[in-house]
Amino acid sequence: DADVTQTPRNRITKTGKRIMLECSQTKGHDRMYWYRQDPGLGLRLIYYSFDVKDINKGEISDGYSVSRQAQAKFSLSLESAIPNQTALYFCATSPSSTAETFFGQGTRLTVV
């Protein structure tokens, strides 16, 4: 089983719909992250969390919200999806800011 699991792996949704992407990890790490990747570009940070009581905005948080339900679970929500949120979304974990970051396999989201 993967250390960082994202569900769903692929999703097509309509404009205006609310959608949730889920992430769970078995690494026991406190830090969790959500990134998005657009074609031909590097990943950009949406939100990050140091623990269940600590949520922080990243570079591109507008239009997104997150929930850290437990140390192992970090969900990303699009309250009202729009086509320019079509992208590849990655969840990640890390034990600290100096250690390596472990990424999930990604969720490909298409908003039509």
Place this chain on the structure above:
Amino acid sequence: DAKTTQPPSMDCAEGRAANLPCNHSTISGNEYVYWYRQIHSQGPQYIIHGLKNNETNEMASLIITEDRKSSTLILPHATLRDTAVYYCIVRVAFPGGGADGLTFGKGTHLIIQP
């Protein structure tokens, strides 16, 4: 975090050493250099990181210049499976908190030729 500059693409023959350069001329004293790679559209994979000393692990070597303004990732014997986008990232370390996350550029698309 300091910005990095990488060539957009490079070719390397299978079995040869692949040397990927990265410029980070504005790096500050508490910033580490990290390398990740992304194969197709999979999640990025950590390769190596360092502060000022050269580092080596089972995947690669990292050579950081004495002034820390540039570095080179070396894959000693490249295989076809090393074809990927390689990201050089400079990151401030805040062990106790503060801003976090990785800032990705466009990276270098390394193509290993058979």
